[in-house]
Amino acid sequence: MTTRLKCLIGFYSIILPLQPKVIPNAMCGICQKGKEANKRGRPEALIHCSQCDNSGHPSCLDMSAELVCVIQTYRWQCMECKTCTVCRQPHHEDEMMFCDKCDRGFHTFCVGMDQIPTGLWVCEVCDKDFTTPKKKGVKAQKKSKSAQK
Numbered sequence: 364m365t366t367r368l369k370c371l372i373g374f375y376s377i378i379l380p381l382q383p384k385v386i387p388n389a390m391c392g393i394c395q396k397g398k399e400a401n402k403r404g405r406p407e408a409l410i411h412c413s414q415c416d417n418s419g420h421p422s423c424l425d426m427s428a429e430l431v432c433v434i435q436t437y438r439w440q441c442m443e444c445k446t447c448t449v450c451r452q453p454h455h456e457d458e459m460m461f462c463d464k465c466d467r468g469f470h471t472f473c474v475g476m477d478q479i480p481t482g483l484w485v486c487e488v489c490d491k492d493f494t495t496p497k498k499k500g501v502k503a504q505k506k507s508k509s510a511q512k
């Protein structure tokens with residue numbers, strides 16, 4: 364019986380970090396309200412930092428529904444805990460930029476850039492997901508060639 368329980372605990376400790384963190388009675392650090400109401404007075408689930416007790420409404424943090432889906436697939440860190448995805452260091456805050464698709468932090472010098480880009484920026488992790496398969500391009504080329512003839 365006890366060995367079974369131990370196995371079960373070991374099993375859950377492996378799975379748990381991938382599960383979304385659930386903190387009862389958590390409060391948004393921006394509007395100081397719970398999941399019952401956001402700054403617009405509407406119910407909204409809170410997101411939680413994997414590193415500290417900071418929580419927030421995605422709307423208060425200016426996060427889109429898409430971004431919220433993505434940050435729940437990895438150990439998201441709040442602005443105060445954010446570290447660089449490449450070197451894992453939190454320093455050089457003024458040279459850290461954030462991916463517009465996953466909110467991961469990156470130092471400009473860790474990805475070989477001179478300065479923080481002014482517009483939208485997507486990290487290489489997301490960029491890989493969004494590049495279209497090359498096979499399609501090959502097919503389209505063949506078609507256009509036969510059309511020319």
Ligand SMILES: [Zn+2]
Pocket residue numbers: 391392393394395396401402419420423
């Ligand atoms: Zn809020």
Ligand SMILES: [Zn+2]
Pocket residue numbers: 412413414415416417440441442443444445
């Ligand atoms: Zn945090």
Ligand SMILES: [Zn+2]
Pocket residue numbers: 447448449450451452469470473
């Ligand atoms: Zn770095």
Ligand SMILES: [Zn+2]
Pocket residue numbers: 462463464465466467485486487488489490
């Ligand atoms: Zn990204």
